Each structure stands twice: as C-alpha cells, then as structure tokens.
Amino acid sequence: MRRRYGLVAALAVILAGCSTGQPGDSASGLTKISYAILSPSASFAPELLMGSEPQMCAPYGVAPSITVLNAAAAGPALAAGQIQAVRDGTGAVLATASKNPAGIKIAATVGNAPYFLWGAKEIRSIGDLKGQTVGASASGAVADLVMRETLSENGLQPGTDVKITYGGSASSLFGLAASGAIKGLVYPEPLPATVTAAGVHKIAEVSADPRIAPILSTVIAVSARVATGQREAVTGLLRCLAAASQLALRGDQRVVAALAKAAKIDEPTAAAQLAGVRAAGTFALAPLTAGDARAVMAVLEKQGVQRFGPFDPSEVIDDSLLPRS
Secondary structure, eight states, rough: HHHHHHHHHHHHHHHHHHSSSSSSETTOEEEEEEEEESSGGGGGHHHHHHHOOOGGGGGGEEEEEEEEHHHHHHHHHTTTTTTTTEEEEEHHHHHHHOOOTTTTEEEEEOOOOOOOEOTTTTTTTTTGGOOOEEESSTSHHHHHHHHHHHHHHHOOBBBBTBBEEEESSSHHHHHHHHHTOSSSSEEEEEHHHHHTTTTEEEEEEEEEEEEETTHHOEEEEEHHHHHHHHHHHHHHHHHHHHHHHHHHTTOOOHHHHHHHHHTTOOOOHHHHHHHOOOOOOTOOEEEOHHHHHHHHHHHHTTTTOOOOTOGGGGTTBGHHHHHHH
C-alpha cells in the first residue's frame, strides 16, 4: 500500500509541475495558487478557461495554475500539499479528509450538469446490466457511487450481480465503452462520437433521482494551511471561477476554444459538449451542508467503499471562504 501511494504522489508531483504546495506572490502582486481538476472536459469548462486565460483572474488578486489529475491522484496530492486546491467528487474529498481532517477544508460545492446512465447497444434497461460489467473512473468517484446506488435501487448488487471495473480516466473509460468491454457507465452528455457510434445510448437520467443528487456534487477543497493563511486568495479563486462559470453558461467562444484545445477536439464538437452540460444550477457555487456530506458518507459506507468511524464532516467544512457577493 505504501508503494502504491508513492507512485500516486509521484504522478501528482509531475502533473503539478513540481509545485511546492505553497501559494506565493508573483512579481505582479497576484497570489499564485495551484488548482487541480479531474479531466479536460465540459464539466470543468470554467477552469479550462481560467487555465488558458490566467489574466482573467487578475481582478480577483490571484494567478491560478490549472492542473489535470486523475481521480486516484487528486486527493493524495492535496493531502500531501502538492497542490493547494482541487475540484473533486464530494465522496472522494470526504474520504481523504476523514484520514487527515486537520489538513483539508471544503470551501464550496459546485453544481453539476445532468448525469445519465448509458448502456451498450444491447442494453435496454437497468435490469439488462445483470451479469454484465460496467465502468467508472475510480472507486469512490462520483460516477462510481451513482452507478452503485442506481444498481442497488433497481435490485442489483454491485460487485455480485454487476461487476464494476475502473478505467482511471474519462478517456480510458470511453475506450472501454466503445470497445464493448463495459456495458454501462454514468456520465453527462454528450459522449464522444466514437462511443455513440458503437451504439452506446441513454438508459436513464440518474440526476433526476433526489436520492442521487447529493452524490453527484463536486466540491472545491483547499489545504488547511492555505485556507488559514491565504483566505483572500481562496475567495479570489472562487470569485474568478464564478465569473468563468457565467461565461461557460453563455457558451462564450473563449470557453469553447479553451475546451477544444484542452480536450484536443474541434471547436464545433467542443461547443456541442459545452451545450450538453449547460443547465440550471450547473457550475453554481454553494456551501456544502453537513447533512449532504453525511448523506454521501452513508452511501460510501453502504457500498463498502469507505468507513468513516467518528469523523464529523462539519470539522472540514469552511463556507466562510465563499464570496458573499
């Protein structure tokens, strides 16, 4: 286990550009802050714009450095101080925080786009997944928890009736779906054309289920040291994210161009992907309530992914970092 963590941490260092984990003041007077996201996809379009046009955050006093880390590396990188902030699944962040509650603060939740259960061409209902293999990026990730709960609510036992395999990244997951190696996945629309060309299609909108909605949230977590010593920088980062989110919701061409470049797709495809995630509440910043945190923790425990013991999520929530206007 120790060796595996070392490999993950090493990957995080490489992807984070050898960051020291400490925010600093640049010559321009802006506070540098490293911020990780999970994929170069439409779900992270505001951050991709911030990465391509870092000067847009200058009015808020920060110079963010946007890094893409896979789901397995993001939490350990934050806990190890190799990045200062991350947007990750609520469950994944709570699992990391439960092991080091003094080291992490959760500043906000970020509203997600509608999520769908997708099935291979021969899958017509959730029940058809019995005896099949489905996929997610990582154990405990948003899509993994949603898949597990969706299966359970429909009388299927994850791991017994339906096998779950982990691709490690969205691109790997899409490859598994296109090849037929997995028969289902949870993801916002649209899927890449290579996947839908293989007959993968919508089965159900899982985000419409009120029991699923809390699991779908992502959160912005920061190191406790940054939350304490660089509060204005964290709030500035969130203000910049809110501004970038408004541009993403309007389908601004700068956001389309940033997404196209990061995802290595053409701009019409990027525009279609961005349109797919634009919905009421998408990208909206809000406080994470202790009740919602406990609901996500209950799912993790129910599915045997994580045991939290006496951990109290209110210890790691600091919504005073959220901009008030």
